[in-house]
Amino acid sequence: MDQRGETPVFSASAEIDGDHLRVVVAGEVDMATADTMFQAALREPAAHVTLDLRAVTFFDSAAIHALVRLAGRYPQSLTVLPSRQVSRVLEIAGLGEQRWLCRSSAGSRVEPPA
Template sequence: MDQGGAAHVFSVSAEIDDDHLRVVVTGEVDMATADTMFQTALREPATRVTLDLRAVTFFDSAAIHALVRLAGRYPDSLTVLPSRQVSRVLEIAGLAEQRWLSGK
């Protein structure tokens, strides 16, 4: 939580259009919320998945694990749109050059 600021509330939503699932995540993705993000991305059958993390403010190792699991489920059809914070965490974790990461 930011000092003196409001908590970054987690939310996740999914929208499917034909075979393309778009999952939008906001707030903090951590050990309490990472599995919800993961399960939401698996809820609808899809051949293409976009994980929109542009509004994510915190991303920890549990979130990285969920993301890597999703990449394994959708090896050629996952696109991740990262926030600045997510990009930095993935860079530190050695995942900045993954083909599923958009904007590299």
């Protein structure tokens, strides 16, 4: 959200390591940027995708839709590392117990899905 007249910041970068694609997203994921996040996760063929959302500050319904589409593309091989804001939005949306969602514990430590 642009609350102070500042331009919202968004970035999505992807890097492949063997058959593992890691996508790091920062800033606001909304109607204007959700597809960019989605496309970054599809940029390289991969057997496993980690979507690192720990630097995401805003996550709306378009972002949720993109995330659910990615979970459909990678049903057994998606891992999502959420920020506190993303975790809260996914809890409200009823997606807080998804297998692909890592639960954060104390500090920035993240527990992988069971």
